[in-house]
Amino acid sequence: MRIEVAGENALILYVGTHGEQGVAHRVEQVTRLLKESMGDLLIDLVPSYASVLIIFDLFRCDHLKVRQAIRNIEPQLTNEASENGRIVTLPVYYAAEVGADLEDLARNAGLTTDEVIHLHQATDYRVYAIGFAPGFAYLGDVDERIAAPRLSTPRQRVPRGAVAIADRQTAVYPAVSPGGWNLIGRCPQRMFNPDLDPSMPVQVGDKVRFESITRDDYLSLGGSLDD
Known part of the structure; x- marks a missing residue:
């Protein structure tokens, strides 16, 4: 070290x-x-x-x-996997209306959108780091079949809760911000709330599992369709 x-x-x-x-x-x-x-x-x-x-x-x-x-x-210190981390399940509404890059990502990968959604849910992602913004958890590693480079021109405004992929990482945007990751869905779960303790639902060492939900479920959980 x-x-x-x-x-x-x-x-x-x-x-x-x-x-x-x-x-x-x-x-x-x-x-x-x-x-x-x-x-x-x-x-x-x-x-x-x-x-x-x-x-x-x-x-x-x-x-x-x-x-x-x-x-x-x-x-x-050892190289053995720790069992201390939790598995945190996050609900996601996967759809083109909230995932502007879902169809392009599928097309570029030679997959259907359903296959992209299935592969994104099929992995338990390790929380490697939290940064960029409070609650922005860098999760990996995405299946190489749906890995996608960052956008050549970042968006000026990515909505809170946007679920995205960049290279072999995935993340949920905790707040409205600029961003260049590929948007594939949206999560109603708040990733950062300073009024709660703990303020974030995940921490480094945890694993995140994404679970597909319907549009109605997403809205009933407090999700928004606004950009």
């Missing part, structure tokens, strides 16, 4: 490279073990694909203490 200074009260711990066997599990383990061992000495831990940003209380801790904490947990 490699440690780099990220500020006067922050370090980045690199546990491997994205795509390397077991790296996602080590990120999850590092995050959990540091949280357990350092407790309120930490301000935040920000896990990503192959690294963890460690932000600590400068008045109670320093870089040396954090480095020692990392050395202490290193013998406990």
